[in-house]
Amino acid sequence: MSDSIQLNHLHKNYDRFALRDLTFSIKEGYITGLIGPNGAGKTTIIKMIMGMVHPDQGSISIFGQENSSDEASVKDRIGYVSDENFFYEQLTLKQMKKVIAPFYSRWDEEAYRKYLELFKLPELKKIKELSKGMKMKFSLAVALSHGSELLIMDEPTAGLDPVFRRELLELLSEHIQDEKKSILFSTHNTADLDRIADYIVFINDGRLVFNETKEALPEKYMLVKGGKELLDRDVRKWFTGIRETAHGFEGLVANRMEGEPYFKNIAICETPTLEEIMYFTVKGSVMHA
């Protein structure tokens, strides 16, 4: 199985934030979700992959080419959906399309028409007159209409209503039917990923927490709920993050294999959702910091 993107030991320093030694890869033919709280570094990572931010150290290779000198040919194969509008506000969709299409060697007008129809996009309206959701749809229509092998999306589901969100997820699974195309998308709405994502890359505070198949997570993580009398100093060490109230506690255990035999008869053991994994890990890292 080959990688469509590889990040090797990336470092980037900003005033109050840093990406530290990030190494992970995105597998070809699958959907990878990039998760993390606000400010974790998701957008910075995506901008680095797109060549819009340069790392202080480390390298990125896309389609097996490292820091390509031939950037245009790499970009030709990537469909990019930003969380900001990068189109000209004054133009209509029709005019904007005319500007963009010639940049792509495999622009597919027929596919573009299809998405225009499907997303009910008003061709003659100016971009500034579109709602946030509509702008996102236009951006998606463009990204899906030039035969891209890699789709990179930054928070594509933000601003979309639940009906279209579901339709988008279906479009994404349609997109990878041929086993060659890959999708990377960042989100903090983990419910989107609970459904269709194959791999999850979890970033917190500029560091990689894990890069795992979603399928493997229920075997690694366990959510424990129990009475507070269980929590002595040694027991606390089991938990990545813990939430205590007057009525008991709930906490995340990152080593289910060893933790489950201990807790299963004295507490409630559940399989956590992605959101719970994210919540307790972030909470724990703040506590230990």
Place this chain on the structure above:
Amino acid sequence: MNILITGTSGEPIYAQIVSQVRQLILQGELVSGTALPSIRLLAKDLQISVITTKRAYEELEREGLINSIVGKGSFVSGADQEFIREQRLRIMEHKMKEVIDESRLLRINFTEITEMMKLLYEEEKG
């Protein structure tokens, strides 16, 4: 082929697919040679991850219920009902052995096990 996935049962999704396909084969609804949907198509239809579906198919293959041919897809194997029943029986024996091991640890003798078994069996019957 009907496959219904629930997110609330606590049973892993791949296991739900395995048990439902197995059931369909046992009931004779899926006969030998029937093509199953491709891994990616099933993932799309159920709106679940490709890797989850792949895991389910691998499990079905291990049980000898389906065969996967590279480039062609997955098919219900030639295993007849008798063979499948054999397989299930072996799994059942394995589970019974586990019960015996557990009972030794708890110092429960055979008569007591059969008592418990009988009680549970009657209960299930309603």
